[in-house]
Amino acid sequence: DTAVSQTPKYLVTQMGNDKSIKCEQNLGHDTMYWYKQDSKKFLKIMFSYNNKELIINETVPNRFSPKSPDKAHLNLHINSLELGDSAVYFCASSQDTGGPGWDEQFFGPGTRLTVL
């Protein structure tokens, strides 16, 4: 069983369209994340949800809207897609241990978005 899964794996679309990427984790984790990896492979966090509540919201255009229907899912909806949105988007999850220190994040396989 895949721990963190994303669909679709590849997404090719035209500028101006609206698209969604889905993420599911079966690890029972409390926290989920979306990262963007640009063409230079640089990874940057976009959002984080803990128990369905938004806890990290980096400086991301408001065309990007995360939605967490339940603890196991965090979807990413993107409106009015632009050329610069082309990237690989990674979902990740971690267990909030509540203690000091960092909780390991497990990453999904990524969704390669190409905007034409």
Added chain:
Amino acid sequence: GQQLNQSPQSMFIQEGEDVSMNCTSSSIFNTWLWYKQEPGEGPVLLIALYKAGELTSNGRLTAQFGITRKDSFLNISASIPSDVGIYFCAGPPSNDYKLSFGAGTTVTVRA
């Protein structure tokens, strides 16, 4: 988040050689992490370091948490073809709870 300076950007090595890469930051880190990303996959955690001076091994991989808490290095000994990939350092700076990533070191191994 704080951007980490990772070097080298890429490495082309012969099978059997040792590999060394490092990461520095202007901020103090409480945790240093090393991830590996293979083509078409997400990053996978290799080693986590939690204390200044800590030296940790995972098979042929060895990583150290710098004494100043502003740097870390990763060594791969006796490289094999499956070591190819992008290696990222990462960590949450002490003044931030978000994970910051280095730009990655791309390792290519020639048989």
